[in-house]
Amino acid sequence: MNLPNLKEARIRTKDKVEVKRDEYKVSDIVKNYFKDKKYLVITYGCQMNVHDSENFKAIMEDMNMIETDSMEDADLILLNTCAIRENAHNKVMGMLGRIKHLKEEKKDIITILAGCMAQEEIITNEIKSKYKWVDLVIGTHNIHKLPLYLETVIKEHKQDIEVFSIEGDIIEGIPSKRDSKYKAWVNIMYGCDKFCTYCIVPYTRGKQRSRLPEDIINEVKELKENGYKEVTLLGQNVNAYGKDLDIDYTMANLLEDTAKTGIDRIRFVTSHPWDFTDDMIDIIAKYSNIMPYIHLPLQSGSTKILKAMGRRYTKEEYITLFNKIKERIPNVSITTDIIVGFPNETDEDFQDTLDLVNMLKYDLAYTFIYSPREGTPASKIKDTIPLSIKKERLAKLNKLINKYALENNKKYKDKVVEVLIEGYADKDNKLMGYTDTMKLVNVDGNENNIGKIVKVKITDVKTWSMDGKIVD
Numbered sequence: 001m002n003l004p005n006l007k008e009a010r011i012r013t014k015d016k017v018e019v020k021r022d023e024y025k026v027s028d029i030v031k032n033y034f035k036d037k038k039y040l041v042i043t044y045g046c047q048m049n050v051h052d053s054e055n056f057k058a059i060m061e062d063m064n065m066i067e068t069d070s071m072e073d074a075d076l077i078l079l080n081t082c083a084i085r086e087n088a089h090n091k092v093m094g095m096l097g098r099i100k101h102l103k104e105e106k107k108d109i110i111t112i113l114a115g116c117m118a119q120e121e122i123i124t125n126e127i128k129s130k131y132k133w134v135d136l137v138i139g140t141h142n143i144h145k146l147p148l149y150l151e152t153v154i155k156e157h158k159q160d161i162e163v164f165s166i167e168g169d170i171i172e173g174i175p176s177k178r179d180s181k182y183k184a185w186v187n188i189m190y191g192c193d194k195f196c197t198y199c200i201v202p203y204t205r206g207k208q209r210s211r212l213p214e215d216i217i218n219e220v221k222e223l224k225e226n227g228y229k230e231v232t233l234l235g236q237n238v239n240a241y242g243k244d245l246d247i248d249y250t251m252a253n254l255l256e257d258t259a260k261t262g263i264d265r266i267r268f269v270t271s272h273p274w275d276f277t278d279d280m281i282d283i284i285a286k287y288s289n290i291m292p293y294i295h296l297p298l299q300s301g302s303t304k305i306l307k308a309m310g311r312r313y314t315k316e317e318y319i320t321l322f323n324k325i326k327e328r329i330p331n332v333s334i335t336t337d338i339i340v341g342f343p344n345e346t347d348e349d350f351q352d353t354l355d356l357v358n359m360l361k362y363d364l365a366y367t368f369i370y371s372p373r374e375g376t377p378a379s380k381i382k383d384t385i386p387l388s389i390k391k392e393r394l395a396k397l398n399k400l401i402n403k404y405a406l407e408n409n410k411k412y413k414d415k416v417v418e419v420l421i422e423g424y425a426d427k428d429n430k431l432m433g434y435t436d437t438m439k440l441v442n443v444d445g446n447e448n449n450i451g452k453i454v455k456v457k458i459t460d461v462k463t464w465s466m467d468g469k470i471v472d
């Protein structure tokens, strides 16, 4: 049993991170026990969690298990959780209630709580005292040890909690059962050292650790050989890639080397404005297989609020970077994240955000009401702004964001764009895919188009998507 500890989670050690290549093992005991049993992985949160779930799924299949999408059929249910906002918590707690119900009828279901919530001291304490029927809690730093912990669970029939607050090493060689045959997530770094004052991620994901360039490039090459058309390089702060390595190698170098593998499409998330270098912009502009799409979280348009958030850029610095990217990368689309209702955000501060949105006209934005997270500095600030005002601000902001999303999309009407067709859209039997600039497009077509990059003429545009016809 290892419990998380908030104080430890804040620590950033100078210890050298090791790359370990032979840590992942699956014993015959678990392989035999779980043979042909069914697993269900339910994922919340960001792309990082989505990719971790691909790892969990492959680990379960190494244990001879079979995936199911039905809770009723599952012998094992793993919740891969997110801690970023309160509503993410609530969803998971609701789901635990449903599983408890199921377990009353099917006693042997193994329940696992994984992901960022597992890293939170308050949650783990609650699971330990009030949710004793949850079999295993596993943190974000040790997912490769899942088979080992499950061995204990099946032998001892009691709750096991295995969460480490101080991150471990970089583990290579964890398998992945990828959701798509054409697009793949590739981790380039783990953790985050930015400690924005509102954010829980530096506590749940540990210190920044970059994977070695050759490991990343080899993964991309292998994906390309296996027919993948697109990779998304993943990290909480990809622009800071390499800063923690002993070698002189940056995100710009990594982007260039990835481009040289010749894979058709390269994306990367997320870019903190602080570390965005001119070299990076030049490389993105130079290589046609690096997509002209940048997610550049703003958070707030008020320099005062940005300072309180610990974002380390001013409104003016952000505008300069934004304009530089727009000038140097032809046809680039830029999206963002914005938080409204940070403690003591005044009407003037919020107006600054609206003014900036009016000026920069984002292609799209993900907007959130600030949610205090236990243990973060911002959660200690006394807040005088009522929730009703925060909700009004969010609605007002969303209206503006939608206006510009539609306005930007209108520029695509009657144009021919390249779309990677991923599969069928949920409705109308149409196919769906994304442009290089990350615009969702629905088209008529057939099986043969799936997995290919096709030319599409845009016939109609909406706020969130476009319709088009394949022209080649």
Ligand code: SAH
Pocket: 084, 085, 198, 199, 200, 235, 236, 237, 270, 271, 272, 297, 299, 337, 338, 339, 368, 369, 370, 371, 372, 373
């Ligand atoms: N590493 C990324 C962000 C990851 S979290 C970056 O810094 O750009 C994704 C988004 O969730 C953030 O950009 C922020 O807008 C939002 N977010 C994070 N913590 C939040 C909180 N406590 N309340 C509301 N929104 C939050």
Ligand code: SF4
Pocket: 192, 193, 194, 195, 196, 199, 200, 201, 202, 236, 237, 272
């Ligand atoms: Fe959170 Fe800031 Fe790190 Fe992004 S950069 S993960 S918002 S602490």
Ligand code: F3S
Pocket: 044, 045, 046, 047, 048, 049, 081, 082, 083, 084, 115, 116, 200, 201, 204, 205
């Ligand atoms: Fe959520 Fe953890 Fe991602 S808190 S947003 S799943 S890094």
